[in-house]
Amino acid sequence: MTNPTKATRTDLRVAIAGLGPIGTKVAQALDRGIDGLVLAAVSAQNPEKHRSWLGDLATAPAVLGIEKLADVADIVIECAPAKLIRSIVAPFVGSGKTAVVLSAGALLENEDLIELAKQSGGQIVVPTGALIGLDAVTAAAVGKIHSVRMVTRKPVQGLAGAPYIVENNIDIERITEPLRIFEGTAREAAKGFPANLNVAVALSLAGIGPDRTRLEIWADPTVTRNIHRVEVESDAARFSMSIENIPSENPKTGRITALSVIAYLRKLHAPLRVGT
Missing domain, CATH: 3.30.360.10 (Dihydrodipicolinate Reductase; domain 2)
Known part of the structure; x- marks a missing residue:
């Protein structure tokens, strides 16, 4: 009798827009390994500033402009200045993909992004961040x-x-x-x-x-x-x-904000999820 084979799963590709304290920690966590995810690309206002530590990662991601991230990733983590939220989020949710938004305040001035996600089957995720409850x-x-x-x-x-x-x-x-x-x-x-x-x-x-x-x-x-x-x-x-x-x-920004994003990413393929 042949043993059933375990179903294979294609890793979700993650892009990070913004490499401040939050984006950097999330990138490093992804490089260390989060089940079912791979760091595909990053974007930063000053890429040269980050070349050194990016080169030390086990698998160096592509360094791209924000307008190209949606071409190579399934999920984007928005860690950028609030004024860039539309250019980061719209291409992802408009393609039925997921955008994790840390600049939640900017959503109030770009509420049509929520309707875009609804129409396209995409999703905007606002992580718990620096709050509880x-x-x-x-x-x-x-x-x-x-x-x-x-x-x-x-x-x-x-x-x-x-x-x-x-x-x-x-x-x-x-x-x-x-x-x-x-x-x-x-x-x-x-x-x-x-x-x-x-x-x-x-x-x-x-x-x-x-x-x-x-x-x-x-x-x-x-x-x-x-x-x-x-x-x-x-x-x-x-x-x-x-x-x-x-x-x-x-x-x-509080240190726990980056940890909140990492916790969310770990939940995506976790065998046990705690919390709503």
Whole structure:
């Protein structure tokens, strides 16, 4: 009797757009090995800056312009400046492929990408990133959520250069004690702090939307971590959650964000998946 042969599976090809702290860590994890995936290509604003460590990978990926990534990959990890989201995401979801988006705030100004994905059979994935509890919020949203409120405290340098800071002439260098610098909706925060508050937009998309999700932002010289506290009232549960993220090499981004993307990629072919 002949033993049945194990079905073969073609590895999914992954592209990474942007090689900052997040993209670099995800590329290295893929090179070390994630079941069913292969790092096919990367794109960066300054490719020469990354030639050395890319050359040290076990299998060096192709280095391409973002407009060519969809030709060689099935999934793209968007780790780039928010202004590039359309040029990165549209070719993938328009071809029925998957785009993992970290610049979640930019989705609010490019909502037609979601419709494009729907029409083409593609998918936009917003990973948990630097927040916790999105599974609980998603579950509560199946019922009725009454309110979602988030309070973020960041080291002063983590907010430097944000459009809201510049437009309102806030001299954050002179802040010597915790100062609330913003209160409003997640949509407003996404515009004013595009590199800082993608977590708030992810929270809003999981729950009651960017116009009903309320947010406070504090510039706090007494903290060294990005701190987020979320409170949710719903007909299924009342819950709160808090996380303190250690900043990466980029003070605007927590180290756990890259780990969240890696965890998502590992789930794609995992024999056991935990979480919604």
